[in-house]
Amino acid sequence: MGVQGRQIVDIAPRIDAAAHHEIDATGRLAAPPFVDPHFHMDATLSLGNPRLNVSGTLLEGIALWGELKPLLTPEAVMERALRYCDLAVSQGLLSIRSHVDVCDDNLTAVEALIEVRKQVAPYIDLQLVAFPQDGLYRSATAEANLLRALDMGVDVVGGIPHFERTMEDGARSVKRLCQIAAERDLMLDLHCDESDDPMSRHVETLAAESTRLGIGARVVASHVTAMHSYDNYYATKLIPLIAESGLSVVPNPLINITLQGRSDTYPRRRGLTRVPELRAAGVNVAFGQDCTMDPWYSLGSADMLEVAHMGVHAVPMTSREAMAWTFTSVTENGARAMGLPDPTLRVGGPANLVILQARDPIEAVRLKATRLAVIKHGKVLSRTAPREAALSLVGRPTTLDPADYAPVSSPTSN
Ligand code: FE2
Numbered sequence: 001m002g003v004q005g006r007q008i009v010d011i012a013p014r015i016d017a018a019a020h021h022e023i024d025a026t027g028r029l030a031a032p033p034f035v036d037p038h039f040h041m042d043a044t045l046s047l048g049n050p051r052l053n054v055s056g057t058l059l060e061g062i063a064l065w066g067e068l069k070p071l072l073t074p075e076a077v078m079e080r081a082l083r084y085c086d087l088a089v090s091q092g093l094l095s096i097r098s099h100v101d102v103c104d105d106n107l108t109a110v111e112a113l114i115e116v117r118k119q120v121a122p123y124i125d126l127q128l129v130a131f132p133q134d135g136l137y138r139s140a141t142a143e144a145n146l147l148r149a150l151d152m153g154v155d156v157v158g159g160i161p162h163f164e165r166t167m168e169d170g171a172r173s174v175k176r177l178c179q180i181a182a183e184r185d186l187m188l189d190l191h192c193d194e195s196d197d198p199m200s201r202h203v204e205t206l207a208a209e210s211t212r213l214g215i216g217a218r219v220v221a222s223h224v225t226a227m228h229s230y231d232n233y234y235a236t237k238l239i240p241l242i243a244e245s246g247l248s249v250v251p252n253p254l255i256n257i258t259l260q261g262r263s264d265t266y267p268r269r270r271g272l273t274r275v276p277e278l279r280a281a282g283v284n285v286a287f288g289q290d291c292t293m294d295p296w297y298s299l300g301s302a303d304m305l306e307v308a309h310m311g312v313h314a315v316p317m318t319s320r321e322a323m324a325w326t327f328t329s330v331t332e333n334g335a336r337a338m339g340l341p342d343p344t345l346r347v348g349g350p351a352n353l354v355i356l357q358a359r360d361p362i363e364a365v366r367l368k369a370t371r372l373a374v375i376k377h378g379k380v381l382s383r384t385a386p387r388e389a390a391l392s393l394v395g396r397p398t399t400l401d402p403a404d405y406a407p408v409s410s411p412t413s414n
Pocket of ligand 1: 191290
């Protein structure tokens with residue numbers, strides 16, 4: 001692969017040219033950089049501050065974040081966010097959509113993350129979502145704050161309909177937020193039905209409004225965990241409506257599998273939406289990280305391969321085709337959900353890529369492969385030495401049948 005300036009200028013078995021800088025990627029997988037379409041950068045790396053989440057539930061996480069919010073300073077938010085961005089670069093994660101809570105009349109985190117967005121712009125595409133964490137209508141000043149945040153330059157309209165006081169308020173919030181996105185020509189990304197409640201059906205309203213307003217291509221429904229608990233008949237009616245609207249769905253496997261099902265005894269429900277069925281209907285599905293060391297999740301490492309790996313297990317989706325798809329989910333599909341340009345590696349395309357210590361996408365997911373080189377605009381941002389036990393880790397080279405990676409007619413054959 002030949003790179004000149006910010007562009008890939010050649011891909012061939014052999015290129016005769018004097019290179020200024022050479023990276024030996026023989027037998028390694030070169031891929032577009034990772035994309036995280038769902039994150040909370042205002043809360044990241046705040047674990048234990050002011051205390052830990054004892055129940056492990058979403059609701060205690062929200063309450064705990066409410067305790068931390070009045071203590072936030074712009075300096076502390078920026079310091080944590082920039083530390084996370086450094087980690088992200090080393091993991092080859094170069095596009096992040098972060099929600100930022102607007103239920104703080106000072107908009108401390110909004111101001112801090114707008115500054116972070118500016119500082120990391122040369123190497124990370126950071127999109128910010130105006131997120132009314134305490135509910136657009138449940139919090140008295142949320143709507144005014146959300147509009148102020150958008151005026152300040154926040155990129156995307158956010159919401160949390162399942163956290164409003166009533167189902168009616170939830171549906172009303174979806175309609176209002178769609179209207180704001182349509183009027184301002186903005187993208188929309190709602191935390192939607194992040195619940196085990198089979199009656200939490202806001203994604204239905206979101207799909208219908210997106211279709212009515214013709215904005216589906218720039219809409220994301222995040223989490224959608226309630227779909228796991230929906231009646232099968234209702235799901236067969238709903239999924240075609242989602243497909244018709246053109247919206248993307250962003251499940252967050254690490255967080256969904258740990259936060260959901262907490263009120264169950266046994267059997268205990270998994271917390272993931274219906275990924276194979278959404279794929280089969282043609283819906284763009286992209287996995288997100290959601291949290292790293294914050295009130296909702298104590299682990300995480302900006303590793304989108306860890307996210308894909310959990311997706312394989314938690315859905316579960318273990319066919320060769322489906323496992324290879326999880327890699328696409330944290331690269332190309334995430335870019336599409338965020339409205340970013342086509343990131344695929346091609347002549348004439350941008351020289352943004354990651355060289356992985358793996359031979360193919362499935363091996364990358366299995367090993368959570370080392371990012372040997374991370375390249376943006378033709379510049380090497382990060383190098384990591386290969387794991388020395390690589391040969392025994394990856395085993396003997398084998399011939400992979402390209403058919404393993406060809407799309408199958410029915411992705412539901414997981
Ligand atoms: Fe989230």
